[in-house]
Amino acid sequence: MKEGIVSREIFTEVIEEVQKSYDYQEGLNNFFEKNSVDGYIYQPDCICAVIKLLHNIFIEKDTNEWISYFCFELNFGRKYKEGLVLDKDGKNINLSTIDDLYNLLTE
Numbered sequence: 001m002k003e004g005i006v007s008r009e010i011f012t013e014v015i016e017e018v019q020k021s022y023d024y025q026e027g028l029n030n031f032f033e034k035n036s037v038d039g040y041i042y043q044p045d046c047i048c049a050v051i052k053l054l055h056n057i058f059i060e061k062d063t064n065e066w067i068s069y070f071c072f073e074l075n076f077g078r079k080y081k082e083g084l085v086l087d088k089d090g091k092n093i094n095l096s097t098i099d100d101l102y103n104l105l106t107e
Contacts, residue, residue, distance in 0.1 A: 005057055008102050014050060015098045019076045021045050047071075061105045070101045077101075 006014075025043055051071060055062050074080050080096040087093055094100045 006054075008099070011054075011102050012098050014054065015071070015076070015101070018047050018050055018071060021047055022071070022076075058105045061107075066095070066101060066104055070095055070098075 025045070028043075031037075051068050054067050055065060058067065070077060074084075074095055077096040077098070077100070080094070082092055082094075085093040085095050093104060095104070
């Protein structure tokens with residue numbers, strides 16, 4: 001497996017930082033909802049910009065927007081279930097970890 005233009009270590013650090021920011025915002029808004037605080041706080045962040053930058057770095061392998069899918073639809077792999085993502089031959093694509101995502105983008 002070849003190393004991408006961004007090393008596995010840097011890619012992992014970036015996705016983990018995005019996840020921390022996303023989880024913080026979700027947790028804060030869930031706290032407000034649970035405690036009947038009216039409204040939703042939208043905090044400015046760079047999550048979308050970082051995802052877009054990573055997409056453009058891995059543009060050849062991220063044509064299906066795997067990075068965005070992993071982060072938002074699969075909640076950083078936490079919602080992944082076997083059989084959820086299949087390749088063109090019907091073979092399972094594991095996207096349960098950041099490493100799995102990096103492997104997909106660099107294979």
